[in-house]
Amino acid sequence: MDEIIVKLAICIERGKTNKTSPYPPDLREQDGADELAKQAIEAGIDANRILGACMQGMQSIGEKFAKNEAFVPELLMSAKAMNAVMVHLKPFFQSGSVQRKGKFIIGTVAGDLHDIGKKLVSMVVEGNGWEVIDLGVDVSTDKYLAAIAQHPNAIVGMSALLTTTMVNMEKSIQAIKAKYPATKVLVGGAPLTQDFANKIHADGYAPDPQAAVKLLNSYVA
Amino acid sequence: MSPDLSSPLTDILDALHCRQPQGAVPLWELEFHLWDRFSDQRVILGTEFTKLTRKEQERALHTNAEIMYWVSSEYKFAALTIPGGYWEIAPGAPAWFWLPPQKRIQQAKLLYNIAHNDVLLMAITGGVLAMPGADNYLSFSIQMLEEPEKIASQAQDCYSQGLENAKRLRDAGVEGFITASDLADNRGPYFNPQQMQEFILPWLRRWAGEIKKLQAFPILHSDGNIMPCLAELLSSGIMALQALDPVAGIELANVKKQALNKVCLCGNVDCGLFLQGAPEQVFEETSRLLQLNKPGGGFVLGASNVIQPQTHKENFMAMIEAWREYGQYGNDNKS
Numbered sequence: 001m002d003e004i005i006v007k008l009a010i011c012i013e014r015g016k017t018n019k020t021s022p023y024p025p026d027l028r029e030q031d032g033a034d035e036l037a038k039q040a041i042e043a044g045i046d047a048n049r050i051l052g053a054c055m056q057g058m059q060s061i062g063e064k065f066a067k068n069e070a071f072v073p074e075l076l077m078s079a080k081a082m083n084a085v086m087v088h089l090k091p092f093f094q095s096g097s098v099q100r101k102g103k104f105i106i107g108t109v110a111g112d113l114h115d116i117g118k119k120l121v122s123m124v125v126e127g128n129g130w131e132v133i134d135l136g137v138d139v140s141t142d143k144y145l146a147a148i149a150q151h152p153n154a155i156v157g158m159s160a161l162l163t164t165t166m167v168n169m170e171k172s173i174q175a176i177k178a179k180y181p182a183t184k185v186l187v188g189g190a191p192l193t194q195d196f197a198n199k200i201h202a203d204g205y206a207p208d209p210q211a212a213v214k215l216l217n218s219y220v221a
Numbered sequence: 222m223s224p225d226l227s228s229p230l231t232d233i234l235d236a237l238h239c240r241q242p243q244g245a246v247p248l249w250e251l252e253f254h255l256w257d258r259f260s261d262q263r264v265i266l267g268t269e270f271t272k273l274t275r276k277e278q279e280r281a282l283h284t285n286a287e288i289m290y291w292v293s294s295e296y297k298f299a300a301l302t303i304p305g306g307y308w309e310i311a312p313g314a315p316a317w318f319w320l321p322p323q324k325r326i327q328q329a330k331l332l333y334n335i336a337h338n339d340v341l342l343m344a345i346t347g348g349v350l351a352m353p354g355a356d357n358y359l360s361f362s363i364q365m366l367e368e369p370e371k372i373a374s375q376a377q378d379c380y381s382q383g384l385e386n387a388k389r390l391r392d393a394g395v396e397g398f399i400t401a402s403d404l405a406d407n408r409g410p411y412f413n414p415q416q417m418q419e420f421i422l423p424w425l426r427r428w429a430g431e432i433k434k435l436q437a438f439p440i441l442h443s444d445g446n447i448m449p450c451l452a453e454l455l456s457s458g459i460m461a462l463q464a465l466d467p468v469a470g471i472e473l474a475n476v477k478k479q480a481l482n483k484v485c486l487c488g489n490v491d492c493g494l495f496l497q498g499a500p501e502q503v504f505e506e507t508s509r510l511l512q513l514n515k516p517g518g519g520f521v522l523g524a525s526n527v528i529q530p531q532t533h534k535e536n537f538m539a540m541i542e543a544w545r546e547y548g549q550y551g552n553d554n555k556s
Binding site: 015021022023024068070071072073074076077080112113114115116119120137161162163164167190191193207208 | 310311312313314354355358359362363365366367368406407408409410411412413416444445449468492493496497529531
């Protein structure tokens with residue numbers, strides 16, 4: 001039983017999605033996260049333990065990423081493997097037998113159509129046990145407010161890729177803070193800096209996905 | 222052109238060869254999008270250009286060339302990047318600064334005819350694979366790990382296409398070729414060291430070599446923190462490196478220590494400062510950059526990326542003012 005859990009955590013960390021995936025080469029032809037999750041459920045392993053193994057795998061790759069020992073494509077492969085497990089865990093989330101850490105509303109700010117960074121952060125955050133509500137790109141202030149109304153305890157994330165659109169974050173943050181003062185807002189994106197985040201009164205600045213996870217986890221610790 | 226008289230053109234030729242120019246630190250922008258505001262005339266490009274009649278297009282190309290040359294002369298630009306090939310600033314949102322392929326070549330020829338004694342013509346042609354864009358970020362990343370042979374094939378296609386573009390534009394008078402190959406984000410390289418060795422560096426070396434055979438300058442543009450792979454990039458045969466993004470933590474003076482006499486550095490006044498800063502801040506940062514990087518040459522002043530249409534004119538002028546004060550090689554007190 002424990003062997004499956006250990007293998008699952010390894011598959012997540014190494015980005016081994018399923019048996020047919022040729023990556024990583026040294027795990028070729030072996031069961032991946034998809035098969036192992038299925039086997040774990042069939043063996044009666046608690047879904048929380050399965051999720052825990054996944055989070056452990058994501059944490060390992062995240063730490064390597066933070067130390068520049070892993071790169072974006074490898075992180076994405078881990079997130080892909082994690083998503084394969086999530087399909088099997090969906091009924092347990094729906095029944096409430098497995099709880100997520102919290103909800104994270106994310107969107108690319110008004111005027112900006114880029115979603116590379118947002119997508120990457122979404123995948124890694126989800127892989128770390130959060131429910132992600134992705135509002136897409138070019139998200140207006142009203143759309144953020146409507147999403148917060150629907151998910152009152154959620155933390156909000158704003159992304160921007162352009163120096164010309166990151167300024168729109170300030171307006172959205174002001175509106176959110178005016179209506180929902182307790183709501184935490186994180187910002188990130190290529191042209192942003194901690195100074196800029198401070199200037200627009202964001203609660204946190206995440207230069208990369210792992211930093212976003214750390215910040216989110218700190219809010220629920 | 223007399224070799225003993227310095228001009229913006231001779232200065233940039235010196236800088237690109239990592240020599241100290243006689244006149245001033247050359248000015249060049251990867252893309253300059255303020256032609257209209259600096260000339261009070263209208264440069265017609267992009268989708269607007271494609272909607273013109275054939276006759277109107279011919280006229281527009283001539284007018285564009287005149288405006289670009291006039292602004293370049295007025296503000297002492299040493300080089301001028303001709304409008305690019307089609308690209309999107311976001312999925313479904315075409316950039317402004319492009320022309321259809323044949324018209325682009327025609328634009329280059331027109332510019333060459335009026336400007337070649339004064340300004341070096343540059344063009345972004347590609348040649349080396351870049352990290353993926355928004356539309357294929359996930360699929361590219363996964364394919365690189367699961368089907369690396371397909372990415373290798375893309376790298377080869379990118380090289381062949383880029384070189385072909387460069388050859389055509391070289392015939393039209395362009396002398397500097399840029400592969401706009403973003404290799405990193407703010408955190409660091411997108412490609413791991415093995416992928417760099419497999420998909421990037423061999424093609425960059427080959428591309429740089431071929432561009433030199435065309436008697437032209439191979440220039441690499443990359444966003445992001447390229448410091449972890451800087452040594453390999455500097456020894457690839459490129460003659461200039463552009464962007465050196467300060468938002469990604471790059472201090473040009475640190476790069477210069479490694480690049481001296483090998484590769485010319487182009488940049489790196491923060492684009493964000495042009496957009497959101499005050500003219501005093503742009504002046505101060507430009508002055509700082511010039512004082513640090515002017516000595517010894519091998520340095521071309523410009524923004525850390527492109528000068529975007531939203532850039533405040535007074536901020537760009539603040540850079541020019543700082544350059545006038547601190548960018549001249551004859552003025553020892555300001556070096």
